[in-house]
Structure formats: structure tokens, C-alpha cells
Amino acid sequence: xxxxxxxxxxxxxxxxxxxxxxxxxxxxxxxxxxxxxxxxxxxxxxxxxxxxxxxxxxxxx
Amino acid sequence: xxxxxxxxxxxxxxxxxxxxxxxxxxxxxxxxxxxxxxxxxxxxxxxxxxxxxxxxxxxxxxxxxxxxxxxxxxxxxxxxxxxxxxxxxxxxxxxxxxxxxxxxxxxxxxxxxxxxxxxxxxxxxxxxxxxxxxxxxxxxxxxxxxxxxxxxxxxxxxxxxxxxxxxxxxxxxxxxxxxxxxxxxxxxxxxxxxxxxxxxxxxxxxxxxxxxxxxxxxxxxxxxxxxxxxxxxxxxxxxxxxxxxxxxxxxxxxxxxxxxxxxxxxxxxxxxxxxxxxxxxxxxxxxxxxxxxxxxxxxxxxxxxxxxxxxxxxxxxxxxxxxxxxxxxxxxxxxxxxxxxxxxxxxxxxxxxxxxxxxxxxxxxxxxxxxxxxxxxxxxxxxxxxxxxxxxxxxxxxxxxxxxxxxxxxxxxxxxxxxxxxxxxxxxxxxxxxxxxxxxxxxxxxxxxxx
Numbered sequence: 001x002x003x004x005x006x007x008x009x010x011x012x013x014x015x016x017x018x019x020x021x022x023x024x025x026x027x028x029x030x031x032x033x034x035x036x037x038x039x040x041x042x043x044x045x046x047x048x049x050x051x052x053x054x055x056x057x058x059x060x061x
Numbered sequence: 062x063x064x065x066x067x068x069x070x071x072x073x074x075x076x077x078x079x080x081x082x083x084x085x086x087x088x089x090x091x092x093x094x095x096x097x098x099x100x101x102x103x104x105x106x107x108x109x110x111x112x113x114x115x116x117x118x119x120x121x122x123x124x125x126x127x128x129x130x131x132x133x134x135x136x137x138x139x140x141x142x143x144x145x146x147x148x149x150x151x152x153x154x155x156x157x158x159x160x161x162x163x164x165x166x167x168x169x170x171x172x173x174x175x176x177x178x179x180x181x182x183x184x185x186x187x188x189x190x191x192x193x194x195x196x197x198x199x200x201x202x203x204x205x206x207x208x209x210x211x212x213x214x215x216x217x218x219x220x221x222x223x224x225x226x227x228x229x230x231x232x233x234x235x236x237x238x239x240x241x242x243x244x245x246x247x248x249x250x251x252x253x254x255x256x257x258x259x260x261x262x263x264x265x266x267x268x269x270x271x272x273x274x275x276x277x278x279x280x281x282x283x284x285x286x287x288x289x290x291x292x293x294x295x296x297x298x299x300x301x302x303x304x305x306x307x308x309x310x311x312x313x314x315x316x317x318x319x320x321x322x323x324x325x326x327x328x329x330x331x332x333x334x335x336x337x338x339x340x341x342x343x344x345x346x347x348x349x350x351x352x353x354x355x356x357x358x359x360x361x362x363x364x365x366x367x368x369x370x371x372x373x374x375x376x377x378x379x380x381x382x383x384x385x386x387x388x389x390x391x392x393x394x395x396x397x398x399x400x401x402x403x404x405x406x407x408x409x410x411x412x413x414x415x416x417x418x419x420x421x422x423x424x425x426x427x428x429x430x431x432x433x434x435x436x437x438x439x440x441x442x443x444x445x446x447x448x449x450x451x452x453x454x455x456x457x458x459x460x461x462x463x464x465x466x467x468x469x470x471x472x473x474x475x476x477x478x479x480x481x482x483x484x485x486x487x488x489x490x491x492x493x494x495x496x497x498x499x500x501x502x503x504x505x506x507x508x509x510x511x512x
Binding site: 008011012013014015016019020023 | 075077078081084085144165166168
């Protein structure tokens with residue numbers, strides 16, 4: 001795998017995990033309040049992480 | 062979000078990506094997932110999909126382009142999922158039948174855009190199918206007119222269809238009904254009713270309201286609720302009936318004849334005429350306010366003489382409907398193409414049925430009615446012995462002036478006494494006609510009338 005393919009794989013994986021977290025929240029699968037809080041924090045990071053990956057993809061590595 | 066219940070195929074080899082994308086797609090319908098080319102091939106062969114999402118990066122196992130070709134053959138709208146897909150592969154995908162692409166990973170918003178484009182494509186294809194299976198034409202001008210129907214769903218305003226007899230106005234009204242997706246469609250031929258009967262048909266009546274009203278009857282406007290009322294030959298309505306109709310259209314509520322109970326109805330109006338409605342309005346025989354109310358959208362159907370490329374096509378169509386094969390000789394085809402078909406499509410249909418009834422299988426020029434064979438037109442009588450005598454009598458210059466003057470006068474009369482409409486109809490300049498008439502106003506001719 002070259003660097004681009006690696007970033008692409010990471011990007012896809014992160015999107016999938018973010019979607020997974022959204023579905024966990026949407027389906028109300030978590031009872032524990034602390035875990036719910038962590039889930040919200042993780043989801044709040046979505047835009048920041050996606051922007052970083054997009055930047056990374058556009059850099060001449 | 063688009064409210065649809067589609068059958069969707071997702072071809073994706075990464076299990077986690079497949080599951081997350083499946084979840085995104087599920088809101089649009091039923092999603093089946095194929096993890097490899099073999100599975101995708103089998104699903105395409107055994108299911109009816111409307112749209113498919115193909116990840117072409119299936120780790121070398123899959124020749125995705127072949128799948129695209131298969132999907133195209135099966136009438137599936139294909140979307141290529143591209144991550145770091147090369148431009149050349151993407152281009153080749155489109156050559157092999159892909160209709161759209163989506164960069165991976167994708168979110169809801171990007172998916173919505175793709176689905177929106179798909180639904181537009183689907184709408185266009187369905188529209189073309191309806192047009193092609195109901196109206197035979199290859200005339201660009203006529204097709205352009207028919208394509209106006211596509212956007213009629215964006216409004217609830219009335220539609221006005223104009224065209225000579227036999228051009229397919231009723232067919233177009235039914236096409237509109239189909240395209241707009243109305244189940245409720247009622248129609249009335251306005252020429253068949255006097256004022257009282259028209260009011261009773263349109264508004265309904267109460268039992269005992271007139272002799273013969275033996276029971277309550279719902280009017281067509283009420284029956285057209287949440288649907289369409291098609292008013293054919295609307296020009297034939299009397300002034301009184303026009304007023305009745307206008308009031309009902311404006312208010313969308315009315316009293317059935319003999320009833321004091323108001324009825325509300327939400328209907329869309331399509332009306333049609335074979336007459337020149339502008340002239341009728343100019344002559345005050347058709348209400349200006351009613352015309353304005355019913356003609357928000359206009360569809361004009363061309364007579365066959367203005368789309369002669371359709372004549373042979375229409376013969377082929379009507380012949381294909383017959384129980385046995387009829388062959389038209391080439392020499393006959395030319396005569397058919399040259400004839401001016403005053404009754405338009407209906408005349409072709411009648412002629413073909415006549416051949417069937419008379420057992421004609423091979424259509425030669427001698428099989429044709431004499432007026433078609435000899436291409437006899439009313440306007441051919443312009444140059445006749447009477448005119449030739451007159452030219453000899455008064456000379457060409459005076460004949461031409463007189464002919465032009467009488468022609469203009471006749472056209473002005475035909476167009477309600479309005480020279481502006483007459484000049485438009487004659488495709489002539491208004492100032493030059495006006496000038497000519499002024500110059501020759503008092504010119505007297507010492508010969509018999511041209512009429």
C-alpha cells in the first residue's frame with residue numbers, strides 16, 4: 001500500500017466508525033450516562049477529524 | 062430526504078463500509094449487499110433493482126466494468142463509488158453505463174444529491190416513455206411543445222390545448238393526467254350541451270330541480286375533486302355557460318342546480334379547442350376573462366401539414382395495429398406525404414381502417430381516394446378560369462391590387478375586425494398593410510366581385 005492508499009483506508013475507517021457511533025446514539029443503545037457523554041464528545045470531534053484528514057489527503061507527502 | 066421505496070444494490074467488499082453504507086441507503090428502500098463480483102452478478106440476474114452502487118476497488122477480484130455493462134442491460138441506474146479511483150477508470154465507467162459517481166467516504170448530504178439526480182433521471186425516463194407510447198411524432202417543434210408537459214407538475218394552474226381537429230388534443234389531456242399522476246379524471250365535450258344541460262352536468266343537480274331530475278346528481282366539477290376536469294371544444298360554450306364555468310373555476314365552489322347547499326371542489330382544469338381562440342376573444346364570442354383564467358399554460362398541437370415527417374410514421378403505427386399486414390408502395394407513400402391531411406391523424410386512422418374493411422393489402426396510388434391521389438386542396442381553386450378571365454379583363458396590376466385588398470378585408474373580418482391580428486396571421490407587417498388599405502380605400506373596380 002502506498003501512502004495515499006493508507007490515508008484512504010484510514011479515512012474510510014474513520015468515517016465508518018463515526019457513522020457507527022451515530023447509529024449507536026440514534027438507536028439509544030447506551031444506558032450508562034458517562035458513556036453517553038463520551039459518545040457525544042467523540043461525535044463532536046467529527047468535523048475536526050474529517051478536516052484534518054482532508055488536509056492530509058491534499059498534502060504532498 | 063426523498064420518500065421512495067426503491068430496490069437498491071450495494072456492491073462493496075469491505076464489510077464495515079458495506080454495513081454503514083447500507084444503513085445510509087436503507088431510508089430509500091430495500092438494500093441488498095454483494096461482497097464480491099460473483100454475488101453481485103447473481104443478485105443482478107435474480108432481482109429487479111432500480112439503482113446500484115458499485116465500489117470498483119474490489120481488490121482485483123472484480124472486473125467492475127463488466128458489472129456496469131450488465132447493470133445497464135438490466136436497466137439499472139449505476140452509481141460508481143470512488144475513493145481514490147483514477148480518472149481514466151472513472152471515464153471508462155461512464156462509457157460502460159455508469160450514470161453518476163460518489164466519492165467515498167460519503168455522508169448523508171452527498172448521498173441525497175445523488176438520489177436527487179437519480180429521481181430526476183427516473184422522472185425524465187418515465188415522462189419520455191409516456192410521451193413515446195402515446196404520441197407518435199419525430200417533429201422537433203411538436204416534441205418541444207409536448208415536453209412542456211414535464212414541468213406542469215410544478216403548478217396547479219390550468220392548461221390550454223389548441224390544435225386543429227384530429228391533432229390529438231384529447232390524447233394530450235390523457236398524457237397530462239398520466240404525467241401528473243392524477244387518478245381522478247373527468248371529461249366533457251362542451252359542444253354537446255345546451256346551457257341548462259351544461260350547468261347540470263358541470264355543477265350537478267338536486268332531485269326535482271327540473272323535469273327529468275329524478276334523483277340528486279353530482280356534477281363533473283365535484284367528481285373532479287383532487288383531480289382533473291377536461292373541457293373539450295370549450296369554444297362552443299355560450300356566453301351564459303362561459304359565465305357559469307368562470308365563476309366555478311374562480312371560486313372552486315358552487316351550487317348544484319336547484320340546491321342551496323354549496324359544494325367545494327379542488328380541481329385542475331385542462332381545456333381544448335380546435336378554433337382560433339384569439340379571434341373568438343377579439344370578436345367577443347369568447348370571454349377574455351375566462352380565456353385568461355384557463356390558459357396559464359398553453360400547448361399547441363401542430364397540424365400534420367406542418368409536420369409531414371410524421372405522416373409515414375403514423376401510417377406505420379396504425380397499420381401495426383391491424384390484424385393483417387398492409388404494404389404501402391413507395392409511389393403511394395410519396396402521395397401520402399404530399400397530401401395536406403385536413404382532418405390530421407384521425408384521417409390517417411380512418412383511411413387505414415378503410416383499407417382493412419375493403420381488404421386492401423397492397424396500397425397502390427389507385428387504391429387511394431381521388432382527393433388524396435390528386436392532392437386536391439381547397440386553395441387550389443385560387444387559380445381558376447374565373448380569375449384568368451378577370452386578369453384578361455382588367456389587367457394583372459389591377460387584379461393583384463384588388464385581390465390583395467379583398468384578401469386583407471377577408472382576413473380582417475376573420476380576425477374579429479382587428480387588423481393587428483390579421484397582419485400577424487398573415488405574417489405581414491401591420492404598417493405596410495395599413496398603408497396599402499389607406500391608399501386603395503376608395504379605389505373602385507368596375508368589374509364583378511372576386512368572391
